[in-house]
Amino acid sequence: MEIPYTVTARPDTGLWNAKVGIWLFLASEVMLFGGLFSAYVFLRLDADPGVWPHGLLNVPVGTMNTAILIASSVTVVMAWASLKMRKFRAYWWYMLVTILCGVIFLAVKLVYEWPQKFEHxxxxxxxxxxxxxxxxxxxxxxxxxxxxxxxxxxxxxxxxxxxxxxxxxxxxxxxxxxxxxxxxxxxxxxxxxxxxxxxxxxxxxxxxxxxxxxFLPKHSAYFASYFTITGLHGAHVLGGVIVFTYLWLPVGTKLYKRNPEHLANRVEVAGLFWHFVDLVWIFVFPLFYLL
Amino acid sequence: MSLRGFHIVFITISTLLALGAGAWCLWIDSVHGSPAFRLGAICSFLAGLVLISYGIWFYRKMKRLRIIT
Incomplete structure (x- = not known):
C-alpha cells in the first residue's frame, strides 16, 4: 500500500506528512529546552553573590564550535538546494561536510571540553x-x-x-x-x-x-545545568549526524534514483531538525560562555 | 515554514549573536582594558558583517532559483 502525501502536499493543508510531523516534534523540543533554560536562568538569579562560577569555559573553543554549527547549517541548506536542482554530486559533498561539522563539534565536546572539567x-x-x-x-x-x-x-x-x-x-x-x-x-x-x-x-x-x-554535575547547580543542557544538545547533534549519514549512504542514492523529490523532502525535514539544534546552541553559547 | 525560511531566521539570530558577542567583548575591554577582548570584538563584528552579507546573498539566490516550498 502506498502511503499518501510523502512527496506531494495534501491539497487541503498544503503540507506533506513529514513536515507536519517535524514541526510538531520541534514544538515539543522547544518546551523541553525552554524548561531547561528557564531553570538555569532562575537558578542563576537566585544564587548568592559570588557563588555562581564565572569564566570557567573556554570562549575561543566555544566560538569555534558555534562557527562550526553555523557553517553546517549553511551546508545542509546547500545540500537540500542541490537536490532541488537535481545536482546529486553537489548534494553528496555538502552532506559530507555537514556530517564532518557535526562530528568535529562532538569531538571537541567529548575529547576536550568535558574531560577538562572532569579533571578539575x-x-x-x-x-x-x-x-x-x-x-x-x-x-x-x-x-x-x-x-x-x-x-x-x-x-x-x-x-x-x-x-x-x-x-x-x-x-x-x-x-x-x-x-x-x-x-x-x-x-x-x-x-x-x-x-x-x-x-x-x-x-x-x-x-x-x-x-x-x-567539576562534575554534582559539584554545583552550575555544572548540573551545564552538563544537562550541553549533554542533551550533544545527543541531538549525534542524532542529526546519524540521520544525515543514513541519507548520505547508498540508501540516499537509491531513493534519489527512484524519486529525487522524496529524498529532497527527507533532507529538508532533517535540515529543519538540524537548524533547531543549531539554534539551541546559539542560546547555549552566550548563556554559559559569555554571561 | 520551509527550510529556506528557517535558515533565514537562523542566520538573522546568528547575526544578532555575533553583534551581541562583539558588544560584550567591547564592554569587558572598556571595564578591564584587555586587548584580547578588543580583538574578540573586532572578530565578532566582522563575523556579523559576513553573516549579513551571506543572508542577503542566500535570500537573493533562493528567490532567483525559485526554491520556495
Whole structure:
C-alpha cells in the first residue's frame, strides 16, 4: 500500500506528512529546552553573590564550535538546494561536510571540553574559615573593590584519594591562577583564553571545607545545568549526524534514483531538525560562555 | 515554514549573536582594558558583517532559483 502525501502536499493543508510531523516534534523540543533554560536562568538569579562560577569555559573553543554549527547549517541548506536542482554530486559533498561539522563539534565536546572539567577540582570553604585561606581567596582585595567574596578554591587535585578516603586530612591542590594570585586585578575579570592551573600548591584541611568535588554535575547547580543542557544538545547533534549519514549512504542514492523529490523532502525535514539544534546552541553559547 | 525560511531566521539570530558577542567583548575591554577582548570584538563584528552579507546573498539566490516550498 502506498502511503499518501510523502512527496506531494495534501491539497487541503498544503503540507506533506513529514513536515507536519517535524514541526510538531520541534514544538515539543522547544518546551523541553525552554524548561531547561528557564531553570538555569532562575537558578542563576537566585544564587548568592559570588557563588555562581564565572569564566570557567573556554570562549575561543566555544566560538569555534558555534562557527562550526553555523557553517553546517549553511551546508545542509546547500545540500537540500542541490537536490532541488537535481545536482546529486553537489548534494553528496555538502552532506559530507555537514556530517564532518557535526562530528568535529562532538569531538571537541567529548575529547576536550568535558574531560577538562572532569579533571578539575573545587573546594568551598566554610564561612568561618574564609580568613584562614585569605592568601588564596583575596577577599579583602575584593571587598575594597566592592566585589562579592570568593568561597571556592579550585585547581588540579594531586591527592585524588582524599575525595573518598575518610582518613585523609587534607586536599593538595595545584591552584588555578585566580587562587594562586587572587589580588591580581586581571583575576577580577573573565579570561578570553583558557588559563591552566599553576604550579603553586595549596594544602586545604578537610575540616575547613563545606563541600568539595571535581567539576562534575554534582559539584554545583552550575555544572548540573551545564552538563544537562550541553549533554542533551550533544545527543541531538549525534542524532542529526546519524540521520544525515543514513541519507548520505547508498540508501540516499537509491531513493534519489527512484524519486529525487522524496529524498529532497527527507533532507529538508532533517535540515529543519538540524537548524533547531543549531539554534539551541546559539542560546547555549552566550548563556554559559559569555554571561 | 520551509527550510529556506528557517535558515533565514537562523542566520538573522546568528547575526544578532555575533553583534551581541562583539558588544560584550567591547564592554569587558572598556571595564578591564584587555586587548584580547578588543580583538574578540573586532572578530565578532566582522563575523556579523559576513553573516549579513551571506543572508542577503542566500535570500537573493533562493528567490532567483525559485526554491520556495
Amino acid at each position: 577540582f573545587g573546594a568551598f570553604i566554610k564561612k568561618d574559615k574564609l580568613e584562614k585561606y585569605e592568601q588564596y581567596l583575596g577577599n579583602h582585595h575584593l571587598a575594597e573593590k566592592g566585589l562579592p567574596p570568593r568561597t571556592e578554591i579550585s585547581g588540579h587535585l594531586h591527592n585524588h584519594d582524599a575525595l573518598h578516603d575518610e582518613n585523609a586530612k587534607e586536599y593538595e591542590i595545584a591552584l588555578d591562577p585566580v587562587n594562586a594570585d587572587p589580588t591580581n586585578p586581571n583575576m577580577d575579570r573573565p579570561h578570553f583564553l583558557y588559563v591552566p592551573p599553576t604550579e603553586k600548591m595549596a594544602t586545604i584541611e578537610k575540616e575547613d571545607v563545606e563541600y568539595a568535588n571535581m
